[in-house]
Amino acid sequence: MITLLVAEHDNSELKLDTHKAVDAITKMGGDIHVLVAGAGCQSVAEHAAKLQGVSKVLVADHDLLAHGLAENLAPLVVDLADDYSHIVAPATTTGKNFMPRVAAALDVEQISDIIEVVSSDTFKRPIYAGNAIATVQSEYAKKVITVRTAAFDKVSETGSAEIVSLEAVADAGISNFVKQELTESERPELTAAGVVISGGRGMQNGDNFTLLEGIADKLGAAVGASRAAVDAGFVPNDMQVGQTGKIVAPDLYIAVGISGAIQHLAGMKDSKVIVAINKDPEAPIFQVADYGLEADLFEALPELETKL
Amino acid sequence: MKVLVPVKRVIDYNVKARVKADNTDVDLTNVKMAMNPFCEIAVEEAVRLKEKGTATEIVVVSIGSKSCHEQLRTALALGADRAIHIDTELNLGSLQVAKLLSKVVEEEQPELVILGKQSIDADNNQTGQMLAALTNRPQGTFASEVVVEDNKVAVTREVDGGLQTVSLNLPAIVTTDLRLNEPRYASLPNIMKAKRKPLDVKVAADMGLELSSKINLLKVEEPSQREGGVMVESVDELLEKLRNEAKVIA
């Protein structure tokens, strides 16, 4: 039994999603190989070789793979698939994009977003916005799986796997990368942060998010948002926490001016400690909060920042 | 340009799903059902392409029991031209759905297929990508903008780091994200008109595909519930609790 894990990275940095996916695979058992597919990604491969439990790193370093285009990445993974019992990727937007393309090409049903490994063929995954947890078993000889990384711990970097370079990559010739507009931030990434503070429609506008940023900087926190705040244009889409945005499980999650719709809860209710600040005592967010503060956020946030 | 839009009937997004007492599945008896919100966005996008003169015909397709006629009629009322119902009582996985859709694509030869990125029941986020693989077409997933020009479509995608734009050769597959558009409501005259638009029925079992799933659903459980917390009276009390009780801040 050998698993191929497709690493999450941006060509210069290996993302912690990869470390957490290795934890999930370790629970399935067997050997672990990691594929680093990208352009100018040698340093990422060297980093991946340190992940505890990984025995081999395959590097496919080619311009065609620079931006993770599914049309070029999926065939590469499919070509390698023969040697593997499990093909795994973190359930990031990259993994969600190319993995089903791999699965269909292999004529395998994918199991998305696993949150627990029961055995090498049986997994738990949330359905219906996390209002139910399904235990599913795959009868396929090859399992194709994406991992909800918020549910796993990162493995240490104490290993030393061999690194093997892969040869030529083919261009499917049906898609091209045009551009990307990535959000620049000095703060930790949402899915990697120990503390997350999120704002909702109650923030009223994008400028008011500075009230959250001041607190975030004191706590070393990432800043998130509800869908309503993103839809209203207060903040960019990559800050959305929820069923259809990012899933987070930090030690501390602070929800400010967020009502607590099921779709939002789906993205944060596994946080260790939840704080809610809302002026409506009936807001459903208080039902999941460990500490609720009924207050006007425009008064509570400045006070919180000074007293931290 | 012909546009195909697959739509799914799912639990209404305002309804909280309940697990059956015997833990075999979620209980959907007497639960309010609706078109999957991401499919609504897909229909809206197709209608806008038609209003711009880019799309000439919009075909909607739904797979499931006869009850999905309701969602197909909704799509027709929103502006689709005709509908296909693929009839089956089976609870299909994304791969089987993608295979059935690939048959429809083969027959209809749409230049563009627009699907929702995920359905809010199984939350799989797979069907569009699988259809793209099976039809060997490029895919623009999680779209927040779709621009058709000449023989290509430029798709701006919502990704973890921000936005990415890709250019796909047509024919192509697009899946919608929340910011693509805000779907309209169907007007009463359009709902009446939709009743006369064509709706063809095909039987899934007659389409020559293996439809059984090799993923077994062993159990469906309630998620672990959070213990009810406490209300604090002031920012001072909140900080005191976070420091000394929860010990999550210094």
Ligand SMILES: Cc1cc2nc3c(=O)[nH]c(=O)nc-3n(C[C@H](O)[C@H](O)[C@H](O)COP(=O)(O)OP(=O)(O)OC[C@H]3O[C@@H](n4cnc5c(N)ncnc54)[C@H](O)[C@@H]3O)c2cc1C
């Ligand atoms: C298909 C689909 C997918 C979705 N996916 C997501 C998702 O991934 N993530 C997500 O978040 N949502 C998602 N949603 C949307 C979700 O249903 C809710 O509409 C959304 O979460 C509401 O955002 P909100 O809590 O910021 O806004 P509201 O529900 O409007 O709540 C605003 C809150 O702010 C409080 N408030 C206002 N002013 C103040 C003040 N001065 N001080 C203190 N409190 C104040 C109010 O009391 C209220 O509770 C999805 C919906 C659909 C249909």
